[in-house]
Amino acid sequence: MTVTQRDTSNDTSGQSWARMRRSVALTLGGLWAERITHAFWPIWTVIFVSLAALMLGLHDSAPIEAVWAGMMTAAGALVWFTWRGVQAFRAPTRAQALQRMDDRLPGRPISALMDSPAIGGNDPASLALWHAHQARAATAARSANAVEPDLRVSRRDPFALRYVAVLALAVAVLFGSILRVGSVSEMTPGSGPALATGPAWEGWIEPPSYTGLPTLYLADLGANRVEVPEGARVILRFYGKVGELTLAETVSGRTGDVTPASDPEQEFTIASSGSLRIDGPGGNEWQIAMRPDAAPQVEITGEAETSVEGQMTLPFTARDDYGVVGGTATIALDLDAVDRRHGLAAEPEDRPGLEIPVPLPISGSRTEFTERLVDNFSEHPWAHLPVRLTVTVEDGAELTGQTLPTQMKLPARRFFDPMASALIEQRRDLLWTRENGRRVAQILRTMSHRPEEGVFKRETDYLRLRAIIRDLEANLVHGVSTEKQEELAQALWDLAIDLEDGDLEDALERLRQAQERLQQAMKNGASDEEIARLMQELRDATRDYMRQKAQQAQRENEQAEQDGQPAPNDGINMTQDDLQRMMDRIQELMEQGRMAEAQQALEELQRMLENMEVRQGEGQGQQSQGQQAMEGLAETLRDQQGLSDQAFRDLQEQFNQGQQGQQGQQGQQPGQGQQQGQGQQPGQQQGQGQGQTPGEGQQQAEPGEGQGQGEGEGLEQSLADRQQALRQELERQRGQLPGVGGEAGEAARGALDRADRAMDGAERALRDDDLPGAIDRQAEALDALREGIRNLGEALAEDQRQQQGGDNTQMSDAEGAQRDPLGRDPGSRGQSMDSGDNMLRGEDVNRRARELLDEIRRRSGETARSEEERDYLRRLLDRF
Template sequence: MARQSSPLTPVLNRLRRPLTLTWAGLIAERVVRAFWPLWSLVAAVAAVLLLGLHDLMPLEVVWGAMVVTLLAVLLFAVQGFRAFRWPTREAALARIDDSLPGHPLTALADAQAVGMGDAGSEALWRAHQERMAERAASARAVEPDLRLSARDPFGLRYVALLGLVVALMFGSIWRVGTVAGMAPGGGAALATGPTWEGWIEPPAYTGLPSLYLNDQKGKIAAPQGSRVTLRLYGEVGALSVAETVSGRIGEVEPATSPEQGFDLAQDGTLSIDGPGGRSWEITALPDAGPSVQILQSGVETSFDGQMSQPFTAADDYGVTGGRAVFRLDMAEMERRHGLTAEPDPRAPIELDLPMPITGDRAEFTETLIENLSQHPWAHLPVTLELEVRDARDQVGQSLPEKMTLPARRFFDPLAAAVIEQRRDLLWAKANGKRVAQVLRAVSYQPDPGLFRSETAYLRLRVILRRLETLVRHDSLDSEAQDGIAEALWDLALVLEEGDIGDALERMRAAQERLSEAMKNGATEEEIARLMQELRDATDDYMRQKMQQAQRENQQNGGEQQQMPENAMRMTQQDLQDMMDRIQELMEQGRMAEAQEALEQFQQMMENMRVTEGQSGQQGQNPGQQAMEGLAETLRNQQGLSDEAFRDLQEQFNPNAQAGESQGNEGRDGGQGRGQGHQPRGQQGEGQGSQPGQGDGQRQAEQGGAGSLADRQQALREELERQRGNLPGGGEAGDAARESLERADRAMDGAEQALRGNDLPEALDRQSEAMEALREGMRSLGEALAENQRQQQGGQGQARGDVGQQESDPLGRRAGQGGQVGTQDSLLQGEDVYRRARELLDEIRRRSGEGARPDVELDYLKRLLDRF
C-alpha cells in the first residue's frame, strides 16, 4: 500500500515569511540572553571614554581599570558563546505551532494510524486535516521574548545604556583617542611623539564658554580668576610648562608634571616647551567691582510714611545682592528738649535692596520701598549709604546721602506731641521721667476738643500710669520701653485719624458760629477768630477725606473709583478761594454779601456730602449693608462706653462742671452730641438721645444707670437682628458669626452690670463687645471678599446696571462683532510700580513657606518664573 503524502508541505510554502521572521527573532532572543553582560559592559566603557572621565583619574587607576575591563570582556564573551545555541528550522516551526490553538502544524504532519481502508474513518480524517490547514493558514510571525528582568534584576543594562546616551549627547569622540597615550608603553604616543592639551575655564558666574588651548593661537583674553588646566601625554619630561600668569609663590608642582592646573591672576605668557609645543600671550581681564547710585528723581513719601527711594546699580557680570544702611547723623542733630540726653546705643538701620526677579542684573534701576515711621530716628537727620556685591564678593558703595529719615507726619497737635514724647522715650531710657511729666501736663485739665473721645483720654492716662510706675521702680528696661512706645504710637493714630464724622461736625459748627457772629454784628477780632476756626476745621476735614481716599485706594489694590459724570469735583484750593472771598467781603464791611457767600459755601459742602452719600449707596449689596450696620452698632457701643466712663468720673468728681468734661461726646455739654451732662435727676425733657441707633432700638429714659442699661439692651437686640441677616459663608463667615455671638454675650454682661450700677465691670464688658465687633467686621470683610472672587470667576455674571454695557473683571467692555477691548489703560496712577513690587514680595514670601500645599507652591514658582 502506497504511503500518503503529507499535507504540511503546501502549508509550509505559504508560511515561509512568518517562519523566517520567527527564526530571526529566536536568534535575537538567544543573542540578547547570552551576551547582555558583554554589550552592557561595552556601553559603560564607551560612556566613560566619550565623557573623558579617564582623564580625571590617575594613570595607575586607568591602567588597572583597562586590565580589569579586558578580562571582563573576555570572560563575558566566553560565557556568551558557550550559552548561545543556533536555532533550527524545527524550533521556529514549533514556536509558531505553539502560538496556534490545537497545534495545527503538528496535526498536519501526522498520518492516520487507525481506520485505514474504512471510508468513514478516512473521510473524518480528511475533514480534520482540512480544518487544521485552515488554522495553519492564519499563522503569524511570533515576537521574540527579549525580557531580561530575571537575569538582570538590578537593571544594570539600563544604567549602561543611559550613560552611553548621555555621553553621545554631551561627550566627544576625540576624547577616546587620549586612551592610547595612557596604555602601558604608550604605543600611540611613541608612534606620534609627545602631545598635550589644555583648557581655560572662566568662572561660572561670568557665563563665558571655555577655551580649548589646542585651537588657540597668539593672544588670548580671559577673565581674571579663570582656571587653566594642562595635560601632558607621552614620556615624562619630554614636555614642560612655563607660565607667568598665575603669580604662584612657594611650593609649585614640577613643570614636567603630566597634570597641571592654576588660576589666571595677571597678564603674562604661557608656553609648552618641547616637541609640538606652543606659546600664548594671555591678558587677564579684571573683574570690575559693582557700582550703585542713589537717584533723586522719583523720591516720594506716602501719607502713611512709606518711602520710595530709587537707585541704580551696575556690574560687568551682574549684581548678586545689596543693602541700604541708615546711620544717625549726630553732626546735623539739633540737640534740644528730649534729644539733649545721651542716646541709648542703637544699631544702624539695614535694609536689603530689591533685586530684579528676571532679566539681566548687569545694569538695572529699582526702588527701595519701606516704612520707617515707627523707628526712633523718624524725621531725624540720617545718612543713607547703599552697597552692592557681585559674585566675587566685591563691594560697591554709594556716596553718603544726607537726608531726614522719611516717616509719617502727624498734623493733629496732640498726636504730634504724643509722637514727640514717644521719640524722646526711645531716644534714651533716661528720658522716662521727663516724658511722664510732659504727658501728665498735657492731660491735666485739657481744653474741650483736645481729645477726640474719652477713650483716647483714658488710654493716655493708662499709658501714663504705667510709665510712672516703671520709672518709680527703676524697671524701665528695653522690653517695657518698646511696649510703651507701641502704645503711644497706637494712641497717636487714634488722635490723628479720629472719626471723619467728628471733623465734619466741627466744620459745620464753625460755619454756624461764623454765620451767627455776622448776623449779630460781632467785632472784627471775633469774626477773624471764627474765620480762622472755619479754615482749620475745613482743612482738617479735607485732610481726613484725602487720607480716607488713599486708604480705600490701597485696600482696592490701587483701583481708582469712578465718579459719576454729574458729580461735583472740588479741590482744597477751591475751598480756600471761597473762604478768602468771604473774608475779603467781611473786611470791606459788605456783611450781606459775605453772609450770602457763606450760605453758598455751606450749600456747596452740603451738596458734596449728599453726593458722597449717594455714591456710597449705589450698588450696595447685602454684605455692604451688613458691614455698615455693624459699623453703626460699633459707634453706638463706643458712645455708650464713653457715657459710662463719664458717669464713673462723676462718682469720684461730683463737682465737675456740666458739659465741661473732656471729650464730651454723646451728651449735651459744650462739645456733646446727645444726652445731658447734668447731675442725675436734673435733666429735662427734650435732651437729645443717643444718635444713630438702628431700627428697632428703643429710646431710653433720660439720666441714670437704668437709662444706659436700657440702651445697652436695645443695642444688643439690634445686634441680634443683624446676626440673623448676616450674609456670607465659609470659614470666614462662620468666624464672623462666632465673633458676633461673643459680642452679644459681652453686651448682655454689660447690661447686667449697668443695672447693678457696677460701672467698672460694665466698661470691661463693653470693651470686650467692641473688640468682638471689630473681629466680626474683619471676618465678614474676608467672607465678602472671598464671595466676590468666586463671583468674578463665574461665567455670565452681570455687571453694572440694567441696560448698561457689561464689562469683564479687567474693566474692559465688550465691543462689536465679538471683539473685547478697551481704550483705557489698565495700569493707571503713580502707585502702580510700588503695588507691583508689593505683589512680587508677597509671592516670594508665600513661595518660601514650606507648609503650603505642593500645588500652591508650584503655582507660585510659575508666577515667579513668568514675572
C-alpha cells in the first residue's frame, strides 16, 4: 500500500503571512514616520518657534523692522529645510519593512519563507528536508512583531533645538493667546485702515518728582490747554508705519542734534510755553502753558530770644510753590561793627563762619511754614559780638532764596556775677587771638591778687583760677598752641559757670535781680515783647532757685536722718500748680495793664519763695507700712539705675580708648565709682524706716570692702558685690511687703520676683566679666521694679479706697502735703519718685514739647558728640 505524503509547507507559510500582515503594516508606517522625522524635523522646529512668538505677542512690542526681519527669516528657513528634506527623503517599501522585522528574529525566518531551493528539486529527500525547514521558519515567523521606528535625531540636532521649540510653544499655550497671532496681519502693507481702530500713539507728561503732581496721559486730555510745571518731561511713542506720525513742538527749545520728528520714540523736557502737535492719523494738538518754578522765599519774623542758659530762639518763615527741602543759617563776624578796644584791638584769628541746619516741619506741608532756629552760642568766641546772620533755603529744583543779612549781636548766656563776667571777657580775648595770652595772664593775675572776702565763695575756685594762670604763663614761653588755647578757654568757662551758678544764695540773688528788672520794666512802661522776655527770665530764675532749694532740703533731710532727728517741717509749701498759677496771674495782670496789682502779686511771690521750705515727708515713724515699702522699692530702683549706668560707662571704656584716662579717674576706685554713678550706696536703703545708720547700710552694700580687698581687683568684681547686696536688699523688702491682695498685689509680687531673678543673672554676668549681658539683665530688673512699684501703688490705693469707702480726700491732702515745690512725690531722701502728669499740670504742653524737640535738633547737629549718640538723636527726630 502506497501512502502519499501531503505538502503542508505552503499551508503553514500562508498562515504565517496572514498573521504577519498587521505587524508588517505597522512597521511600514513606523518607517514612514522615521524617515519623515529625520528629513523634516527642522521645519516644525521653525514653525513652533514662530507660533510661540506670535502667541506671546512679541511682535506687538518689537519694532516693525524686527518683526519683518523675523518673518522673512522664518519663511526662508522653512523653504530651505523643506528643500533639504525632499532631497533626503526616501519612501520606504514593504520589503524594507519585512527586512527590519526579519532582522529582529533569530535565524531570519522571514527570509527563509521567501527563499526557494536552488538544487534538489527532484530529489524527494531534499524536498522533504526543504519542507521541514520551511515549516520551522513559518513557525518562527508567527512570533514576529511590529518594529518601533527610530525617531531620534540627536545626531542631527546636537543642541536639542527641537525641545526648545516645544518648550516655547508650551509656554505660549499657557501664558499667551492664539488670538494674538492674527494681529500680525495688521503689519502687512495695505492694513493701514485697521490701525484706526486703536490708538496709533501714546504720550505722557511727567512733572518733576519733587512737585508731587501726577503724570498726565495725553490721550485723555483731548485738544485742551495744559498747564505743567517747569522741567516736566514729555514721553511719546508712535506705532504703525514709520513716517506716518510726526512730532511738531515749540516747548523744548532743543537745538543741535535733535531726534527726527518721525522717530517712534520721542522724549524731551519742557523749557517754555508753546504748542505740542502730533501730525498723522489720529494726531492731536495741545497748548502747553509752562508754570515757572519760583525760587523759595524766607524771612525772619521776629527778634532773637535768649534764655537764661544762653539758648537762642529765632523765628523765621519759609515758603515755596512745591516745598522747601533744606537750608542753612550762616553767621559771619561783622568785624567793622566790633568795638576794637582792649582785648579786641589785635587782629583776630581766622575762624570759619557758623552754619546751622534750618529745621523743617516733621509732618505736614513744607510749602509754607514757620519754624525757629534754636542753638546755644554761649561758648563760641563771637558770643555777644556783632555778627551778620543770613538764612538760606533750597527747593527741589536746587533754587535758593535767602534773607538779607541781619545785623545782630550773637546771642549767648549773660553772666551777672562780676568775677564770672570778668573771666568770660578774658576767655573771649584769649579766643580772639593767642597774641592776647600775655595780657590775659596779667589781668587774671590782677583779679586774683589779694582778693577781698566774698569775691571767691569757695577756696577751690581761687585755686582753680591760679592753676589756669600758671598753665597759661607756662605756655607763653614757646607760644600758646591751638589745642592749649581751647583747653584754657574750656577751663575758664567751667570756672565761670561754677561762679555764676553758685549756691542757693546766688540763685536767690538772680531771682531778685530778675524780679527787679521786671518791676522796673513795669514802671517804665516797657513793650509787650520786653515784658514777655523778662517774664520768661523770671520763670527760668525761679526754676533754678527751686532746684537749689530742693537740693538744700535734701541735704538737710539727710543730715537729720544721720543725727536721728525728724526732718525740718517749718515753712510754706508750694506745688508746681501753685507756682504756675501765680506766674500766669502776674502775666495776665500785666497784659491787662493792671501794673499795680501785678507788682503787688510779684512781691507776694518773692516773699513766698524766700520763706518756702521743701517738704520731704512727715518722718519715717508716721508713715504706713505701704508707704515705707514704696519708698524702699523706689530707693532700690534708683540704686539699680545707678549701677546700670556705671556698668554702661565701663563698657564704653572698653570701646573708647581715647577717653580712657578721663573715665578711668571716675571708675578705677570702687568707692568713687559708686558715689559718681549713684550718689548713694545700694545698702543704704536698708536703713530707711528701720533705724539703721548709713554706715550699716554701706557695710551691707559692699561686703568685703575694706576687709582685705586687693588693689588689683577689677571694677567688675566690685559691681558684682554691689549687685549682690542690692538683690539681698530686694529680698528683704519682698519679705516685708504689706499684705495687699487683688490682681494688683499679685502682679506686684510677680514683678518683684522677676526683678530678683534678673538681678541674680546680672550678678553672675558681672562675675564672668560679661558687661553686655549684665546690662541686659539690669534693664530687665529695672523694668520689673517699675512694674512692681506701679502695681503695688495701685494695690495700696485700692485698699485705702475700700477702707475709706471710696473717699480719698484725706489721702489726697496727705499726698499734697508731702509734695515738693514742683508737685512731685518725694522719696525718703528728697529725690522724686514721680515724674508723671504733675510735672506738666498747668503748663503749656505743646511749648514744652517744642523746646524738647529743638534741643534734640541742636544736639544732633553737634559734631563733637559720638556717632552713636547722634544716630540715636536722629532716630528720635524721625520717630517724632
